[in-house]
Every structure is written in C-alpha cells, then in structure tokens.
Amino acid sequence: MAAYKERVAKDLDRWIAAGHVSAEKRAAILASIPDARRLDAATALAWVGGVLLGIAVIAFIAANWGVLPRLARFALLLAFFLGLAGAGAWAAHKERPMLSNVALMIASLVFAASIGLTGQIFDIASDPRAAFYGAGLAGFALALAGRSSGAATVGLIFIALGDFAEREWFAGLNSEAPWMLFAAPLGAYLALRWASAPLAHVSALGILYCFGWFAARMEAEAGVLLFLSIGMGAMAAGARWLYKNGRPFASVFYGWFSWGALILFAIAGYLPWFGSESSQLAGITHRVIWLGASGGVLALGRYDGHALVSTVGVLSMIGAICALLADLGLDLLAAAGVFLLCAVAALIGGLVLRQRAKAS
Amino acid sequence: MRVQAAPRILAVAALCAAALVTLVVSEGVARASGEEALLPMEAVDPRALLQGHYVQLSLAQRLESGARCPQIEGDAEWIAFNRDEGRVLRFAGGARSRDGAQQIAPVLVKGTFTCSEPASGVDGNPGTPGSVWLDIGLDRFYINQTDAVRIERILREQRPGEETRAFAIVSIARDGRARLKGLVVDGERLELNWF
Numbered sequence: 001m002a003a004y005k006e007r008v009a010k011d012l013d014r015w016i017a018a019g020h021v022s023a024e025k026r027a028a029i030l031a032s033i034p035d036a037r038r039l040d041a042a043t044a045l046a047w048v049g050g051v052l053l054g055i056a057v058i059a060f061i062a063a064n065w066g067v068l069p070r071l072a073r074f075a076l077l078l079a080f081f082l083g084l085a086g087a088g089a090w091a092a093h094k095e096r097p098m099l100s101n102v103a104l105m106i107a108s109l110v111f112a113a114s115i116g117l118t119g120q121i122f123d124i125a126s127d128p129r130a131a132f133y134g135a136g137l138a139g140f141a142l143a144l145a146g147r148s149s150g151a152a153t154v155g156l157i158f159i160a161l162g163d164f165a166e167r168e169w170f171a172g173l174n175s176e177a178p179w180m181l182f183a184a185p186l187g188a189y190l191a192l193r194w195a196s197a198p199l200a201h202v203s204a205l206g207i208l209y210c211f212g213w214f215a216a217r218m219e220a221e222a223g224v225l226l227f228l229s230i231g232m233g234a235m236a237a238g239a240r241w242l243y244k245n246g247r248p249f250a251s252v253f254y255g256w257f258s259w260g261a262l263i264l265f266a267i268a269g270y271l272p273w274f275g276s277e278s279s280q281l282a283g284i285t286h287r288v289i290w291l292g293a294s295g296g297v298l299a300l301g302r303y304d305g306h307a308l309v310s311t312v313g314v315l316s317m318i319g320a321i322c323a324l325l326a327d328l329g330l331d332l333l334a335a336a337g338v339f340l341l342c343a344v345a346a347l348i349g350g351l352v353l354r355q356r357a358k359a360s
Numbered sequence: 361m362r363v364q365a366a367p368r369i370l371a372v373a374a375l376c377a378a379a380l381v382t383l384v385v386s387e388g389v390a391r392a393s394g395e396e397a398l399l400p401m402e403a404v405d406p407r408a409l410l411q412g413h414y415v416q417l418s419l420a421q422r423l424e425s426g427a428r429c430p431q432i433e434g435d436a437e438w439i440a441f442n443r444d445e446g447r448v449l450r451f452a453g454g455a456r457s458r459d460g461a462q463q464i465a466p467v468l469v470k471g472t473f474t475c476s477e478p479a480s481g482v483d484g485n486p487g488t489p490g491s492v493w494l495d496i497g498l499d500r501f502y503i504n505q506t507d508a509v510r511i512e513r514i515l516r517e518q519r520p521g522e523e524t525r526a527f528a529i530v531s532i533a534r535d536g537r538a539r540l541k542g543l544v545v546d547g548e549r550l551e552l553n554w555f
Contacts, residue, residue: 070553074384078377085373092365104369111376118380120414123540123552124387125497138376145368 105150132162149196255308394531429475471496
C-alpha cells in the first residue's frame with residue numbers, strides 16, 4: 001500500500017507538471033489513500049520482547065521445578081496467561097491495536113504451553129491431538145474476541161499440528177476429517193477482513209493442505225488431481241478478482257493458489273492415468289500443457305505486477321522443461337521440435353496481447 | 361448490543377483458565393475415585409540418556425513359563441489382568457472389546473500391548489520366556505531430578521528374574537482408563553499430591 005501511495009505521488013507530480021491536475025488537489029488526493037501499517041523498529045522490538053518475556057517466565061518455572069509446589073506452578077501459569085490476556089484487553093480498551101495483537105498472540109502461545117505443562121505438573125496423560133486442538137481453539141477464540149491476527153495465526157498452526165498428530169494417511173474419506181477444513185477458510189476470511197499478511201500466508205497454506213488431504217484420501221487418482229487443480233485455479237482466479245477489486249491481501253492467496261494449481265496439475269501427470277507405458281503420448285501432452293500453463297501464469301504475474309505469481313510461473317516452467325526432457329529421453333531433435341512449437345505459441349500469444357493492448 | 365473488545369477478551373481468557381482448572385480438578389477426582397492397582401516396571405532402554413526431571417515408565421511383564429503370546433484379530437484395545445496378592449496386576453490377555461476382555465480376566469484396562477514370543481534354548485542354554493509391553497497411555501512420571509535419577513538407577517540395577525523393586529501405582533476408572541497415582545520403589549511410596 002505504501003508503494004502504491006508513493007507511485008501515486010510521483011504520478012501526481014508528473015500530471016501537475018503536465019497540467020492534467022491542479023496542484024491544490026495533490027494533498028487531498030494523497031490524503032484519500034490510507035497509509036500502510038509499517039512495522040517500525042520499536043514495534044518489532046515490542047514483538048520480540050514480548051515473545052522473550054514469555055520464554056523467560058516458562059524457563060523460570062522450569063528452573064524452579066523442584067522448589068515450587070505443584071499448585072504454585074499451576075497458579076503461576078494461570079496468572080501469566082490471565083495477565084497477558086488482561087494486557088491485551090487493556091490495550092484494546094485504550095485503542096492500541098498493535099499492543100493488543102501482540103499480547104493476545106503471546107497469551108495464546110502461553111495457553112498452549114500451559115496445557116502441556118498442566119499435564120506435566122499433575123501427571124495427566126493426555127491425547128496430543130486434543131491438546132493441540134484445545135490450544136488452537138483457544139487461539140481462535142482470543143483472536144475473535146480481540147481481533148488479533150497473531151492469535152489467529154497461532155490458532156491455525158496448532159490446529160494444523162493437531163491434524164498431523166497421530167493421523168493415519170491414505171485412509172479413505174470415511175476417516176476423521178482434519179479440523180483445517182473449517183479453520184483454514186475461517187483464517188482466510190479473517191486475513192481478508194483484518195488485512196493481515198502473516199495470517200493470509202498461513203491460511204493459504206492451510207487451504208493447500210486441505211486440497212492435499214482430499215487428494216490423498218481419494219487414493220491420489222489423476223482425474224481427482226486434475227479436478228482439484230482446476231478448482232484451485234478457479235480459487236486463484238477468485239483471489240485475483242478480489243485483489244483487483246481493492247483487497248490487497250487477496251494477492252497472497254492469488255500467489256499460493258496459482259502455485260497449488262500448477263503443483264496439482266504437475267502431479268496428476270505422473271499418476272496411472274497418464275503415467276502408464278501405453279500412454280506416452282498422453283504424458284507428453286500433459287507436459288506440454290503444463291509448460292503452456294506455466295508460461296500463462298508467468299505472463300499473468302508480469303501483467304499484474306505480482307512477484308510471487310511470476311516466480312511460481314518461472315519455477316513451474318523450469319519443472320515442466322525438465323520433465324519434458326526426461327520424457328523425450330534426451331532426443332534432442334524431438335526436444336527441439338517441442339520447444340519450437342512452444343516458442344511459436346508463446347510468440348503468437350505475446351503478439352495477440354500486444355495487438356489487443358494497442359487496440360484498447 | 362455490541363460488546364466491547366476488552367470484556368470479550370477477558371471473558372474468553374476466563375473461560376480458557378476455567379477449562380484448565382476443570383481439567384485438573386476432574387482428573388484429580390477421577391484419580392482418587394478409581395480402583396488402585398500396581399503394575400511392575402522395568403528400565404527403559406539403558407542406552408537412553410537420563411531425562412532429568414521425569415522417570416520414563418516401561419510397563420513390561422514376563423509371560424508364564426511356556427506361555428505364548430495371545431492371538432487377537434486386529435489390535436487389542438482392552439487388556440485383561442489378574443490381580444495377585446498385594447494388588448499387583450498380572451497380564452492375562454487382550455481383546456478388541458471390553459466384553460471380550462471380560463471373558464479373559466476380571467481387571468480391565470483400556471490400552472494396547474506388544475508381545476514377544478518365548479525363545480527356545482539352543483545348545484543346552486535355557487530359553488527365555490515371552491515378554492509383553494503394555495501401552496496404557498502412561499509413559500512418564502514427573503518428579504524432582506534427584507529422585508528421578510535415583511529411580512532410574514534402581515530400575516537399571518534390576519535384573520530379569522529377580523523380585524520386582526519398582527511398581528507404578530495406577531488408578532483404574534470405571535471407563536477402563538488408567539491414571540498414574542505414583543510409584544512404589546523399594547517399598548517407598550512416591551505419590552502425586554497437590555503440593
């Protein structure tokens with residue numbers, strides 16, 4: 001957002017010099033663009049200091065293990081958690097959102113540690129999944145109560161840990177569904193609503209994980225992966241639309257979903273449907289489509305000025321080229337023919353886009 | 361009516377704290393009201409490093425001479441024990457259901473086990489009896505470092521065939537879940553308490 005405001009300021013100076021805009025309107029136009037929240041050094045130090053304070057208290061309790069009675073240890077943990085939550089509430093009351101966010105994030109981390117330490121203090125044999133899910137739910141509850149993107153990120157991470165703990169993979173759709181199926185979309189909604197980049201990244205990865213879960217549960221068939229790839233591509237298109245319509249943090253989802261769509265498509269080509277010996281042509285066709293899709297994503301990334309999407313396109317293209325070379329068994333003549341076709345297609349595509357741009 | 365952020369945060373924090381307190385109290389009540397029993401303990405792998413502030417529990421038992429591992433379809437989810445004098449539980453078998461385990465022996469605990477078959481002697485050497493390792497969700501006992509180190513030493517000094525010197529005190533609830541109450545080491549009872 002800050003870069004956008006700086007670009008507009010430069011453009012305004014140009015337009016004022018050219019006489020398109022009056023100089024008196026410069027300040028009003030710039031004031032209409034909100035300032036981005038910048039993480040200054042003091043705020044960054046506050047985050048680091050808060051986390052270190054939490055570690056210091058936990059280490060203090062651990063160091064005095066033998067000296068402190070069990071109830072005192074438990075009371076200390078509760079007091080520390082409630083103190084942090086109270087600090088978050090006080091900061092929210094005083095309208096200091098950054099401080100409230102930090103305090104609630106640390107409170108949710110301390111609560112997660114408290115679950116483990118309580119089990120340890122009173123020798124309670126616990127189910128690791130229940131402990132992770134409990135910590136995740138508490139993180140989300142604190143996040144929703146205090147509009148804390150940090151606590152929501154902690155909540156998402158703990159729910160993901162719960163999903164990974166003691167889970168049986170490739171067990172079919174009848175087995176327990178991961179909690180990420182509800183947590184990741186909720187995280188994405190909150191990330192867009194609260195304009196939080198870290199939460200957007202974590203929830204985008206969570207959504208990718210959910211797609212991976214479906215793929216794994218459906219016994220990883222090529223058709224399923226193709227379908228999921230198309231679905232992910234549609235979600236990337238949706239995120240791009242949101243990004244273009246004034247939701248800057250949707251760009252994070254746009255990047256990750258593009259990556260996910262290409263990855264799913266790439267994997268689909270190596271599953272039995274395409275990968276059997278009788279369908280070598282289908283395999284090469286897949287690689288060519290993969291190459292074309294990578295080029296398309298790269299062009300789109302450049303067109304939108306989106307670094308992550310462009311990077312995804314480049315990496316995917318490298319992968320597709322390597323796969324194609326492997327398929328062709330280093331037959332250089334065949335490789336030259338395929339790459340010539342791709343190059344011609346790319347040139348024609350570029351020319352069409354150029355013509356359209358000129359026409360408009 | 362829109363509730364302000366501060367009271368919302370305090371309400372959620374109070375709920376979280378109350379959940380932890382409820383967990384501690386309910387576990388304490390369940391532990392106190394369950395049926396008490398003793399399970400023999402062995403040393404964990406002697407190459408494992410001392411953990412400091414907790415004792416790793418290995419609830420292992422030798423099968424009777426000549427006895428073989430029980431054959432169960434699928435994994436056992438219930439373990440059946442006989443109780444000898446002194447409230448020590450002796451492994452009798454396992455089953456997938458509570459009813460199935462009930463037919464084997466009277467004391468039932470929710471859990472699984474792994475079993476190694478007895479080995480027959482070769483060249484005049486005596487064979488070794490089979491062994492069973494119990495997994496009832498109890499794998500460590502938190503205690504101060506001095507006592508933890510002492511208990512680990514006693515467990516390592518214990519030789520197969522000798523009288524068992526260390527037992528885990530468990531409380532078995534009606535739902536079959538075992539909760540750790542403490543240890544008995546060389547007759548000394550080390551119990552969990554609130555302090």
